[in-house]
Amino acid sequence: MAKKRHILPGFGLTLGYTLVYLTLIVLIPLSALFTKTLSGGWEHFWETITSPRVLASYRISFGLSFIAALINGIFGVIAAWVLVRYEFPGKKLLDAIVDLPFALPTAVAGIALTALYSPREWLGPFFKDLGINVVFTPLGILIALTFIGLPFVVRTVQPVLQDLSADVEEAAACLGANRWQTFWRVIFPALLPSILTGITLAYGRAVGEYGSVIFIAGNLPFKTEITPLLIIAKLEQYDYTGAAGLGFLMLLASLVILLISNGLQHWQAKRQGVA
Amino acid sequence: MSIEVKNVIKKFGKFAAVDDLSLKIGTGELVALLGPSGSGKTTLLRIIAGLEFPDQGEVFYGEEEVTDRSAYHRKAGFVFQHYALFQHLSVFENIAFGLRVRPAKHRPAEADIRDRVLELLDRVQLAGYEKRLPSQLSGGQRQRVAFARALAIEPQVLLLDEPFGALDAKVRKELRTWLRSFHDTTHLTSLFVTHDQDEAFEVADRVVVLHQGKIQQDGTPREIRERPANDFVADFLGLYTESAASGI
Amino acid sequence: MAGATTFPVRASRAIPRGAASDPLWVRIILIGIVLVFFSLFLFLPLVVVFHDALLKGLGHFFKSFADPYTQHAIFLTLLTALIAVPLNTLFGLCAAWSITRFQFRGKSLLTSLIDLPLWVSPVIGGLIYVLVFGRQGWLGPWLMENDIRIIFALPGIVLATTFVTFPFVARGLIPLMQAQGFKEEEAALTLGANGWQTFWRVTVPKIRWGLLYGVILCNARAMGEFGAVSVVSGHIRGQTNTMPLQIEILYNEYQFAAAFAVASLLSLLALVTLTLKTYAEWRAARQLSAGTE
Numbered sequence: 001m002a003k004k005r006h007i008l009p010g011f012g013l014t015l016g017y018t019l020v021y022l023t024l025i026v027l028i029p030l031s032a033l034f035t036k037t038l039s040g041g042w043e044h045f046w047e048t049i050t051s052p053r054v055l056a057s058y059r060i061s062f063g064l065s066f067i068a069a070l071i072n073g074i075f076g077v078i079a080a081w082v083l084v085r086y087e088f089p090g091k092k093l094l095d096a097i098v099d100l101p102f103a104l105p106t107a108v109a110g111i112a113l114t115a116l117y118s119p120r121e122w123l124g125p126f127f128k129d130l131g132i133n134v135v136f137t138p139l140g141i142l143i144a145l146t147f148i149g150l151p152f153v154v155r156t157v158q159p160v161l162q163d164l165s166a167d168v169e170e171a172a173a174c175l176g177a178n179r180w181q182t183f184w185r186v187i188f189p190a191l192l193p194s195i196l197t198g199i200t201l202a203y204g205r206a207v208g209e210y211g212s213v214i215f216i217a218g219n220l221p222f223k224t225e226i227t228p229l230l231i232i233a234k235l236e237q238y239d240y241t242g243a244a245g246l247g248f249l250m251l252l253a254s255l256v257i258l259l260i261s262n263g264l265q266h267w268q269a270k271r272q273g274v275a
Numbered sequence: 276m277s278i279e280v281k282n283v284i285k286k287f288g289k290f291a292a293v294d295d296l297s298l299k300i301g302t303g304e305l306v307a308l309l310g311p312s313g314s315g316k317t318t319l320l321r322i323i324a325g326l327e328f329p330d331q332g333e334v335f336y337g338e339e340e341v342t343d344r345s346a347y348h349r350k351a352g353f354v355f356q357h358y359a360l361f362q363h364l365s366v367f368e369n370i371a372f373g374l375r376v377r378p379a380k381h382r383p384a385e386a387d388i389r390d391r392v393l394e395l396l397d398r399v400q401l402a403g404y405e406k407r408l409p410s411q412l413s414g415g416q417r418q419r420v421a422f423a424r425a426l427a428i429e430p431q432v433l434l435l436d437e438p439f440g441a442l443d444a445k446v447r448k449e450l451r452t453w454l455r456s457f458h459d460t461t462h463l464t465s466l467f468v469t470h471d472q473d474e475a476f477e478v479a480d481r482v483v484v485l486h487q488g489k490i491q492q493d494g495t496p497r498e499i500r501e502r503p504a505n506d507f508v509a510d511f512l513g514l515y516t517e518s519a520a521s522g523i
Numbered sequence: 524m525a526g527a528t529t530f531p532v533r534a535s536r537a538i539p540r541g542a543a544s545d546p547l548w549v550r551i552i553l554i555g556i557v558l559v560f561f562s563l564f565l566f567l568p569l570v571v572v573f574h575d576a577l578l579k580g581l582g583h584f585f586k587s588f589a590d591p592y593t594q595h596a597i598f599l600t601l602l603t604a605l606i607a608v609p610l611n612t613l614f615g616l617c618a619a620w621s622i623t624r625f626q627f628r629g630k631s632l633l634t635s636l637i638d639l640p641l642w643v644s645p646v647i648g649g650l651i652y653v654l655v656f657g658r659q660g661w662l663g664p665w666l667m668e669n670d671i672r673i674i675f676a677l678p679g680i681v682l683a684t685t686f687v688t689f690p691f692v693a694r695g696l697i698p699l700m701q702a703q704g705f706k707e708e709e710a711a712l713t714l715g716a717n718g719w720q721t722f723w724r725v726t727v728p729k730i731r732w733g734l735l736y737g738v739i740l741c742n743a744r745a746m747g748e749f750g751a752v753s754v755v756s757g758h759i760r761g762q763t764n765t766m767p768l769q770i771e772i773l774y775n776e777y778q779f780a781a782a783f784a785v786a787s788l789l790s791l792l793a794l795v796t797l798t799l800k801t802y803a804e805w806r807a808a809r810q811l812s813a814g815t816e
Contacts, residue, residue: 010621017617029652029654082553101565105789106750111786112571232754244654326713
């Protein structure tokens with residue numbers, strides 16, 4: 001029988017600590033979501049997740065997040081292209097600030113965006129003249145969700161773009177393709193998996209976002225409420241089971257998005273291996 | 276110190292890198308493990324070093340069985356193909372490393388460490404380089420530091436994994452000659468892995484040819500050249516067996 | 524979320540010229556689009572924070588920090604980070620060591636689990652601890668009997684913060700340690716170094732920039748966490764308010780200048796984080812390419 005021994009020391013210690021930590025901090029508390037939901041019974045669960053106010057929140061949390069992710073998809077690719085392929089003054093600064101949504105606390109982003117678009121100052125008046133309200137409307141939420149997802153597509157596409165060999169493009173040029181054709185037929189297909197991955201990541205992040213949204217949203221029931229807010233609302237009403245049920249649903253949604261993202265990354269890895 | 280491996284088997288998944296291999300290396304010998312990539316030579320070397328555990332079989336250093344002891348316990352000096360120097364430490368500290376990590380009662384005094392390191396630097400013809408960092412050295416210089424580092428712990432055996440593989444031709448030749456003369460003065464039991472037959476034949480007392488985890492031939496360079504044991508050996512070395520010469 | 528907060532270990536490539544470069548007008552338009560987009564979404568919000576913080580003058584700005592509730596919020600934020608970050612750093616080191624140095628089954632499941640907090644809503648990160656330690660929770664009755672407060676007190680805040688930030692150090696280290704390989708550790712072993720010596724003398728110097736990267740991101744998120752802490756904190760002024768929560772309270776009470784004052788402090792932290800992060804990435808990339816020459 002083969003002996004399973006490790007040369008480098010510390011396997012038992014490090015893996016053991018890792019697993020214990022994960023179990024205590026993650027797995028056991030997460031299972032509380034599941035058991036609490038179950039304890040309320042299937043009907044209560046179903047009622048909770050299909051009540052009209054909750055359904056309205058799905059449109060915001062899941063629907064608007066998708067649009068935000070798509071916006072980030074388009075602008076993220078352009079940004080990645082500009083950051084990788086062009087040289088211009090201030091590029092390093094631009095590159096560094098892409099990660100601002102990661103580093104900036106969500107509450108700070110929330111009040112900053114609200115102030116930025118509130119009708120009386122900054123950009124508010126400009127929109128007001130066009131007859132568009134931003135704060136307390138889905139548009140404001142969309143802006144907040146776009147902010148939060150901004151780095152994902154850029155950072156997922158950048159490394160892939162950097163690794164793309166220039167000679168393929170030069171070959172296309174030799175064969176008579178102009179830049180647009182080269183982009184569409186040669187570069188874009190190679191980038192597609194990473195773009196989709198980035199969009200999925202941005203989507204997953206936006207779906208659960210709380211802090212940067214609730215200020216600009218105004219939290220009007222049936223109009224601008226996000227699902228995480230409803231979880232908190234239920235907790236405040238001591239409807240622990242309802243909160244757990246909604247939380248469980250969101251957890252499932254996150255896991256599905258995670259699986260899709262993993263699948264996409266797998267596809268991307270295979271593509272890069274062949275390319 | 277002699278080395279012996281008995282009926283060693285090492286599998287990676289279904290692939291047997293070392294397939295029921297037995298080998299004896301006498302004290303003071305300088306032996307080359309020669310073969311194409313995938314022949315199992317590096318795996319065998321790592322098993323002897325204690326950087327892999329065999330699935331079956333035994334490893335002996337002298338009379339002592341060391342099969343279950345990791346490299347930490349065996350006193351084998353190991354030289355890696357890509358040097359594996361500690362990038363953040365100076366040349367001096369790299370060489371002194373093995374002496375500094377010894378438990379307190381075996382640790383030599385600071386002055387003794389200094390003497391030993393400087394002596395070794397001299398030996399590998401790098402006197403005056405003690406304050407440099409690895410990133411400031413050429414490939415050949417780095418490999419010599421790696422040698423000195425392995426020798427600092429006064430090993431019982433010296434194991435080298437394609438030690439000159441990452442270097443260019445001229446440096447390779449110089450280091451080859453240096454290794455041979457080093458061995459002639461110290462008579463430290465040494466085993467090195469290579470896929471370069473010129474290297475094996477020039478440097479070693481004895482050459483062991485490996486293929487698919489098994490020994491194809493084991494003898495002096497002259498023996499192998501004059502009487503290749505089978506078609507593989509002849510083919511690999513670009514030699515002719517009698518059958519091949521007459522068969523066309 | 525690979526590629527997002529994982530440690531990038533690539534070197535940059537040359538920019539193509541001649542036939543494979545874009546005409547000037549294309550470049551101008553694209554750069555222009557990016558500048559507008561970034562200004563709108565990234566630069567302007569930052570400008571707003573600092574501008575609105577100083578709107579009522581420097582005097583008012585400093586007065587905001589004289590408020591005892593605000594001071595306590597700052598203190599609580601720092602204390603939480605001081606506990607959560609080292610715990611998560613230790614976890615990150617152990618996880619990265621076990622994942623990158625050994626082979627075992629279930630490794631990809633483990634890696635996915637480590638990524639989990641990045642995927643779930645922070646509100647869930649608070650909710651789960653309420654379900655365990657809250658009044659109606661599993662341990663609720665027992666805790667009440669023994670007069671131990673977890674929810675609506677510091678331990679709950681630390682737990683929630685730990686949950687949402689524990690991936691960062693691990694994700695900073697894992698790709699780096701995988702790219703570096705462990706030949707040096709093997710060398711140390713052959714030279715007679717034991718586990719601890721190998722770790723301290725060889726591994727830690729190798730990974731220090733990845734470690735710094737992970738720790739500063741972990742810290743930034745720990746000090747800025749809002750959703751998860753909001754659930755477990757109870758918003759008790761002077762007791763369980765962290766800086767982000769204090770910002771919310773001040774804002775909802777229309778004390779905008781004060782809210783932005785506190786926000787400006789956190790924004791400064793964000794900028795410092797970004798700077799350190801960029802520096803750490805650069806140093807690690809240099810270290811990696813120097814080591815593989």
